[in-house]
Amino acid sequence: MSGPGAPSMKDVAARAGVSLGTVSNVLNHPELVSERTRRRVQAAIDALGFVRNESARQLRGGGSRTVAYVVFDAANPFFTDVAAGAQVTADAAGLALFLCNSGEDRERQAAYLDLLEQQRVEGVLITPVDPADPRLAALARRGTPVVLVDRGAGDEHCSVTVDDVLGGDLAATHLLDLGHRRIAFVGGPRDIGQVADRITGAERAIARAGGEPLTVLETEKLNIAEGRRAGERFAGLPATRRPTAAFCANDLLALGLLQQMVHLGLRVPEDVAIVGYDDIEFAAAAAVPLTSVAQPRQRLGRTAAELLLAEARGLAGHTHQHILFAPELVVRASTGLRRVATTVA
Amino acid sequence: MSGPGAPSMKDVAARAGVSLGTVSNVLNHPELVSERTRRRVQAAIDALGFVRNESARQLRGGGSRTVAYVVFDAANPFFTDVAAGAQVTADAAGLALFLCNSGEDRERQAAYLDLLEQQRVEGVLITPVDPADPRLAALARRGTPVVLVDRGAGDEHCSVTVDDVLGGDLAATHLLDLGHRRIAFVGGPRDIGQVADRITGAERAIARAGGEPLTVLETEKLNIAEGRRAGERFAGLPATRRPTAAFCANDLLALGLLQQMVHLGLRVPEDVAIVGYDDIEFAAAAAVPLTSVAQPRQRLGRTAAELLLAEARGLAGHTHQHILFAPELVVRASTGLRRVATTVA
DNA sequence: CTTCTCCGATGAAACGTTTCAAAGAGGTGG
DNA sequence: CCACCTCTTTGAAACGTTTCATCGGAGAAG
Structure with missing residues (x-):
């Protein structure tokens, strides 16, 4: 009935033996209607299964709520x-x-x-x-x-x-503090503002601390599957050039990356430290609990x-x-303890 | 303008010097309108920033799409x-x-x-x-x-x-096959159909295999936090009565439970085997990859x-x-290998 | 008994579309 | 020059509400 033949206020009015306006009043200003009438109208509404047409209501002037x-x-x-x-x-x-x-x-x-x-x-x-x-x-x-x-x-x-540049800075600073000098960024497309800003922040921190330029592993989307793919590419890098840490544009990528690392036999955080972003609830429950930038x-x-x-x-x-x-860094196992400086090539 | 003073088709018609009907035709049946008129109307629409009022359209008879x-x-x-x-x-x-x-x-x-x-x-x-x-x-x-x-x-x-009774059966059967005899169910409230059915399925499997009655740890909701809480309760059970395996009503609970087990120093799957439900993408990325019933x-x-x-x-x-x-069981590390039968009390 | 008030109910107008029968314009053939 | 088509455009009706000025009736006050 909500389809073509749905009952309208007119039908309700007819059945209750009152005017259209009165039905409207029962619905919108019940205090203006006598008890007796209100009950009759209500009974008609129930009997017919009347449902107010929001389009008409809105058209007449109500907002859409x-x-x-x-x-x-x-x-x-x-x-x-x-x-x-x-x-x-x-x-x-x-x-x-x-x-x-x-x-x-x-x-x-x-x-x-x-x-x-x-x-x-x-x-x-x-x-x-x-x-x-x-x-x-x-x-x-x-x-x-x-x-x-x-x-x-x-x-x-x-x-x-949330200050994404600061977030990127926090993440990279954390990794730099741990002794990492060659850091990868995983995320993309780069024209997404969040991604760009987080890169900027990370580069700022690296510039300040004097690390090697960020290795950007650009992804097409920001989901787990792309994280896994990025993991393959990461693992495929020649050992001499492979970064010792990865900062991911969000936790989904980080979880995918982490999964792939485990799958390929790279240890986290010993072989690769990982920082995610967002600190979603799943980050803490990951294979290796994820360090992440919380928003x-x-x-x-x-x-x-x-x-x-x-x-x-x-x-x-x-x-x-x-x-x-302002974002906040939440440190967990995926970045582990301070690296010995000499392990860096 | 989309507010009170939003321009209507009437305004468009006036500006273009045509009738209301013609504007409507431009919008809905452009093939009926001459090229010249159509362009004039379109220009008026653009100039005024006219946006069709969906309420009126729907009221007149269009569906809501x-x-x-x-x-x-x-x-x-x-x-x-x-x-x-x-x-x-x-x-x-x-x-x-x-x-x-x-x-x-x-x-x-x-x-x-x-x-x-x-x-x-x-x-x-x-x-x-x-x-x-x-x-x-x-x-x-x-x-x-x-x-x-x-x-x-x-x-x-x-x-x-998806056949939830079968799903529950698959999960419990898997655990029974691995040698577990005392199994916990984590989930709730019980009056949620999915929960009830999965319990039924698990009990069916247990009855068939002759395990001990299911220990139900009822939760108030089906999220990670509740899983953690259930983990505390689980760990608090006297060692003699504590189940060796937990079947969770969904993966969120399972992930929370898993997290709490790790936190409390119980090993998964050695001390507790865990089976989740839904096989969400995060299940495979968990601390211990989660065995789960996939839908x-x-x-x-x-x-x-x-x-x-x-x-x-x-x-x-x-x-x-x-x-x-039909659901399918996906086996991962959280249930591990077959138990030695004698480890069961 | 008349006048005033107050309460409850009424009916018409308005909201912005779409549709449709009908009118107008312009051209063609007889 | 008239009748007839075709192609465009027109204007009015209808959709289901809400609002608001108005109206009728019942008491109360004079």
Whole structure:
């Protein structure tokens, strides 16, 4: 019935012997309706299985009471944790949160954004494939609040990010402190902001400490399978040039890399130290518990949703904010103890 | 502008100097419109930043071109993998897929279902907290196609499931074959169907092989943290009664349990063998690679979405189908080699 | 008995689309 | 010059709500 023949308020009104307006009042302003009438109408609603048509309601002027979070990779627990944070805020505000998975695909992201705009959602949280996509700015300009999550922004929207350059620095500094001089970076594509920034941070630390230039093993995506592939390439490097440590753009890559190292008989951390990024829950449960750069995931989501609400409600007077959190290094077994300096070629 | 003052087709028509109907035709039946007019209208659309109002469109009669998957726990990679499968089918059909996370919370699930029905989505995929929830049957009866994923169903909807009793049997049989006689089950709450079925399967195997009755360590949720807690309880059991193996209701629990075992100095698989369920990607990357009962996750999602489409399109003539897949045991290090029979008390 | 108030219920307008019958324009053939 | 087509464009109706000005009736106050 929710299909073609779904009962409408008109049907309810007819059955209850009242006018359309009264049915509406029962639904939206029950205090204006007499007890007797309200019961009759309610009975009709139940009998017919009436379900309010949200399209009509929204058309007439109600908001959509809906928010969406467009993520980069729903299979990455980092994003579902961020989403859980956003959910808390949305719940409290009485908004429903829809998760949309762009899967690192620009087209799909574009399709989602178009649809969300057409549906007039209250706002969009997004960890974009490409934050410079003009579509995002256009969306915001036309009046849909957009908050970038985990990615910086221009003046077009608010953003909530974690300092990725600092994160890269922390990771590399840690490895350098342990005595590593030849370090690999695993991650890609390089034009993804997070990846670029983490490389920048790592290079900064290396420059400061005087290590060898970063060996970048670029990947096509940021998942476990790519980590395994990178592991093969890593192991294939001539022993004289092979780095003694790997800094991965996220924990999925690190876990894949780790798995492949074990598989190929390289010991972690003795032969290769590994640092991941995000500190997802699985990092601690890994074959060798993973040293990782932790981000305040839930907090990220919560804060982003708060900014979104502020913008959606602030209507006119609203200035975009950029909130920056600091990452923290969590040291575990995958980087082990200090290396003896002489083991470095 | 997408807010209050968003330009409508009327504005576009005025600016282009044509009628409303013509603008609509440009959008929906461009072949009916002369080249010259079409260009003028398109120019007006671009100039005004017009975005079609989906509510009005849908109200007038178009469908919503939207499908939702309500999951039990978005943080569990099992569900995001299922979702990825559903996404494939949805994409091919030109439908957008929204992910809704009920987080094992009945109220939130109910809120999502209400909203989705009001929005007149084309259909709902759901892994319900409680498949017997009358709300689900009501939803289907009122005309919104509902397909249960990973959970059985009455005659009210289609379903796509994996044989959980068989899965439990496979897991327990494996452990029994290895010589274990005292086996623990970790998982809960017990009124969740998957949990109950997996217990049933395990008990069936034990009865057949003549092991001791299953020791059930019931958990409140099915996540890593609960697995760790269960690990403490497990380790706290008097050595004489402590099981030599644990079968976990899912991989998250198994990973948490494993982590806690390692933490408390119990060796896996020597002191405790562990079997997980779902075979998520992280299972293979665990501290001790996890033996697990694999389910065809992507396939599950793809098939479910196909059934949903079939029902949504089949309109009248549609009979509900129940598709059952078989799980497969994947053996890894966490269960190790055959035990010497005499080590059992 | 009349006038005022107050409460509850009413009906029409409006939201932004899509569709469809009908009108207009321009050309062709008789 | 008229009748007839074809190709475009038009205008109105309809979708299901919410809102708001209005109306009727029942008491209360005068």
